[in-house]
Amino acid sequence: MNPILILAAHTCREQLRNRSFQVAILFAGVILYMSLLLGALAAEQETRVLLDFGLGLSELLALALAVFGAATTVLKEIETKTIYLILTRPVPRFVYLLGRYCGLVLSTAAGLLAMAAVHLALLLVKGWAWQASYLLALTGILLKVAIAAALASFVALATTSVLSALTMIGIVWTLGHFAPELSFLARQSMKGPAAPILLAAAQLLPNLQLLNFRETIGTPAAPPLRAVLFGAAYAAAYSSICLALAYSWLRRKEF
Amino acid sequence: MPETALSFVGVTKTYSRSHLGRTTTTRGVEELSLELASGEIFGLLGLNGSGKTTTLKLALGLLRPSKGEVSVLGHPSGTAKALASMGYLPELPYFYPYLAPREVLTLYGRLSALPASSLPGKIDTTLEAVGLSRAADRRMAEFSKGMLQRVGLAQAILHDPTLLLLDEPVSGLDPLAIAEFRELLATLNAKGKTLVLSSHSISEVEKICHRAGILADGKLVRVISQTEWSGEPGRLEKLFVETVRPFANA
Known part of the structure; x- marks a missing residue:
């Protein structure tokens, strides 16, 4: 078996056995169920409120699981020295990093699917008509989370601090949803020597707006296939760059 | 060689x-x-x-x-x-506490590119060699320092380095384990x-x-x-x- 798959399967198992992971999914299920109360307050817009709230909650919890996992997994392995017994086998460091990352994304996908199952069940009970764009919304969430996890892996390795990685991802995640607006503002309002720097900073942020497919649920205009494929390619490219940067850090590291 | x-x-x-x-x-x-x-x-x-x-x-x-x-x-x-x-036994080997010796050896065996068909047999032989056969499926969180040392030795010799x-x-x-280890x-x-x-x-x-x-x-x-x-x-x-x-x- 490919070592990337071996490490991905190991990471998946590690995450799924993790108490925090299990509690987070359980918590999501309870909150989703309780969101029925929120929906009841919205009268005619009940299913819309349930839909938006559920997807938003699933996105936030998936983000928390993936980013926390990415920020802690490698650092914890270094701290507990379990990494010694992996890196003293014929496993290149980029394979180790990629395997760990793939496992995190896969386990997050599993968590996301579990939350989606509860959410969908509630929606269908409330009479929501199934739309394929729901799956597209989940894909968009997973792609955004994959970017955030790759970035968290890099920041955690570079700073060796879980807290700084979590803080930075929180900021990037928020700003990343306004990346086009930030670029526009930088172009329009900034003058002088600082303008190119601000513009470059805005460009460096991941453009998470590209992957916000959930906004299209219930609207007649589904995103064109080209936009979806572009979003997926963008997420893959951005994540690859972050992982390459993380690898450049791990490659130089001594234990 | x-x-x-x-x-x-x-x-x-x-x-x-x-x-x-x-x-x-x-x-x-x-x-x-x-x-x-x-x-x-x-x-x-x-x-x-x-x-x-x-x-x-x-x-x-x-x-x-x-x-x-x-x-x-x-x-x-x-x-x-x-x-x-190469095989390596670190000083105070650390393992994933939620795994059992058989699981951890499966992981390391696969990473050492041991063939999947012979891996279970190889793991059994290695566990027996280090005296861990009876604890093969117990979570390592419950293990003593000496038992962890045996798991450490097992992972070091598993791939026949x-x-x-x-x-x-x-x-x-303990003294008995030291004598067995020397043998x-x-x-x-x-x-x-x-x-x-x-x-x-x-x-x-x-x-x-x-x-x-x-x-x-x-x-x-x-x-x-x-x-x-x-x-x-x-x-x-x-x-x-x-x-x-x-x-x-x-």
Whole structure:
């Protein structure tokens, strides 16, 4: 078996056995169920409120699981020295990093699917008509989370601090949803020597707006296939760059 | 098989640490030159901080030399070819506490590219060799230090490596386990394996090693052959104390 798959399967198992992971999914299920109360307050817009709230909650919890996992997994392995017994086998460091990352994304996908199952069940009970764009919304969430996890892996390795990685991802995640607006503002309002720097900073942020497919649920205009494929390619490219940067850090590291 | 299993040529390792703009350097090992023949059992002796673990980590590629070259069976240290033929037991081995020995050996066996068809049988044989058959499916969170040491040894020998590096291998083991461990090492050596032991236990080194190297302040200050201590119990300890005392008092 490919070592990337071996490490991905190991990471998946590690995450799924993790108490925090299990509690987070359980918590999501309870909150989703309780969101029925929120929906009841919205009268005619009940299913819309349930839909938006559920997807938003699933996105936030998936983000928390993936980013926390990415920020802690490698650092914890270094701290507990379990990494010694992996890196003293014929496993290149980029394979180790990629395997760990793939496992995190896969386990997050599993968590996301579990939350989606509860959410969908509630929606269908409330009479929501199934739309394929729901799956597209989940894909968009997973792609955004994959970017955030790759970035968290890099920041955690570079700073060796879980807290700084979590803080930075929180900021990037928020700003990343306004990346086009930030670029526009930088172009329009900034003058002088600082303008190119601000513009470059805005460009460096991941453009998470590209992957916000959930906004299209219930609207007649589904995103064109080209936009979806572009979003997926963008997420893959951005994540690859972050992982390459993380690898450049791990490659130089001594234990 | 190459005649030289492990070779250090003029190896120096210095650690640099920067804090508030001030860089401090610490010497790990200095001008280390040593060759270990295939099939040899070599003991690394030294006081705390003398460079024993640094030497092993340099051989494994976990550390890179600041100067000099380290090669394993003709391959540069840390490369896939070198690592494929090595087994390593770290001092105080850490494992994933939620896994059982069988699960952890499956993981390491797969990462060592052992064929899936023979892996379960290989794991059973290895667990039996280290005396862990009955605890094979128990979570390691419940294990004592000695049991973890046995798992550490099991993962080190699972893939049948040519060169075994053992850092403080008898630490935490009870007398019976130490005797069994010694027998196991002798069996492995009889099969042609090269063993390197880093240890504070001079009596163990005296019993099983063909040669011993004494490290002091990061320098290999003396290499002693078995002929110099055999036939006189406690002789190696005397030689060790005589060699390191000037460094300890310096």
